Amino acid sequence: MFVLRQCLTLGTKSSVRNFAAATNLVNVKINEDTGVVIMELNKPPVNSLNYELLEAMHRTLVKLENERCSGMILTSSSPNTFSAGLDLLEMYKPTVDKARKFWGMLQNTWIKLYSAPYPTVAAINGHSPAGGCLLAMSCEYRIMVPKKKIGLNETQLGIVAPQWFQDCMKNIIGSRQAEKALIAGTLFSSEEAAKIGLIDELATDKEDLMKKAHDFMDEQLGLPPLARSTVKIGFRKDTLNRLINSREVDTKYFIDFIFQPKVQESLEMYLQALKKK
Numbered sequence: 001m002f003v004l005r006q007c008l009t010l011g012t013k014s015s016v017r018n019f020a021a022a023t024n025l026v027n028v029k030i031n032e033d034t035g036v037v038i039m040e041l042n043k044p045p046v047n048s049l050n051y052e053l054l055e056a057m058h059r060t061l062v063k064l065e066n067e068r069c070s071g072m073i074l075t076s077s078s079p080n081t082f083s084a085g086l087d088l089l090e091m092y093k094p095t096v097d098k099a100r101k102f103w104g105m106l107q108n109t110w111i112k113l114y115s116a117p118y119p120t121v122a123a124i125n126g127h128s129p130a131g132g133c134l135l136a137m138s139c140e141y142r143i144m145v146p147k148k149k150i151g152l153n154e155t156q157l158g159i160v161a162p163q164w165f166q167d168c169m170k171n172i173i174g175s176r177q178a179e180k181a182l183i184a185g186t187l188f189s190s191e192e193a194a195k196i197g198l199i200d201e202l203a204t205d206k207e208d209l210m211k212k213a214h215d216f217m218d219e220q221l222g223l224p225p226l227a228r229s230t231v232k233i234g235f236r237k238d239t240l241n242r243l244i245n246s247r248e249v250d251t252k253y254f255i256d257f258i259f260q261p262k263v264q265e266s267l268e269m270y271l272q273a274l275k276k277k
């Protein structure tokens with residue numbers, strides 16, 4: 001299988017097709033021979049997750065349900081950042097309608113990604129704070145380049161990671177470690193994240209990252225797909241259902257929270273600090 005994949009990625013026999021995407025916010029390529037898809041986030045400079053990027057991801061995930069997709073590798077075209085998390089401008093002084101639409105699309109995208117039956121790998125080629133960490137945690141396996149940061153740092157911004165973000169972290173690193181990390185809003189270095197199991201493997205560089213992602217994919221493709229996906233969904237269903245059964249409450253909580261003057265103040269200060277950097 002490994003040799004076959006090397007041939008395919010070296011291009012001798014491979015047939016890689018670009019997915020016709022409605023926008024260039026995501027680059028999507030499917031290997032017609034293996035069915036493995038690479039979804040590359042492409043919203044420079046830092047892949048901040050605004051409505052349009054989330055919609056492009058969601059549209060792709062829906063489309064993959066009808067393609068012969070055997071697995072998906074999620075990565076980024078940015079040299080330094082996997083994703084900077086939610087676009088702060090979506091939360092800073094929005095209208096209620098805009099905030100509601102944005103949050104609904106985030107929920108939609110997460111539900112599709114977290115419940116994808118095929119194997120999913122996050123090839124984390126840069127920083128991955130907050131919503132970026134959520135995307136990575138929603139995949140089944142995480143590989144990361146060295147000396148970058150990952151974590152749910154919301155507390156540090158004066159906001160709170162929603163329950164489903166917290167659940168994803170608990171499911172990966174356990175309740176005690178997650179509680180400490182969430183209260184402090186810890187951003188872990190790649191190396192620290194590997195130690196606590198927030199990421200599964202370290203890679204030396206982008207090339208090694210993609211090689212390791214394909215290696216994991218090869219292992220998964222050797223397993224009976226129905227048994228594999230049944231176990232995966234079994235593990236994830238409580239976390240999924242917790243959000244699916246309370247989407248409206250979750251949205252209301254988000255809106256009530258971000259419209260508080262103190263929260264808007266914190267966001268304004270954080271945005272200014274980012275601009276001054």
Ligand SMILES: CCCCCC/C=C\CC(=O)SCCNC(=O)CCNC(=O)[C@H](O)C(C)(C)COP(=O)(O)OP(=O)(O)OC[C@H]1O[C@@H](n2cnc3c(N)ncnc32)[C@H](O)[C@@H]1OP(=O)(O)O
Pocket residue numbers: 045046048049080081083084085086087088089127129130131132153154157159160161162253254257258274275277
């Ligand atoms: C009850 C519910 C309450 C709310 C729940 C909210 C849940 C999740 C929250 C989030 O995901 S909030 C987002 C948190 N993200 C961060 O804290 C990361 C902030 N960014 C950074 O730390 C850095 O940008 C980086 C990712 C480490 C990359 O550093 P780099 O030096 O390469 O790039 P910068 O110069 O800092 O940034 C370039 C450019 O992008 C703008 N920007 C960065 N991050 C964001 C963002 N998340 N949203 C919007 N814009 C962002 C940054 O201001 C720069 O802009 P310009 O100065 O070039 O205009």
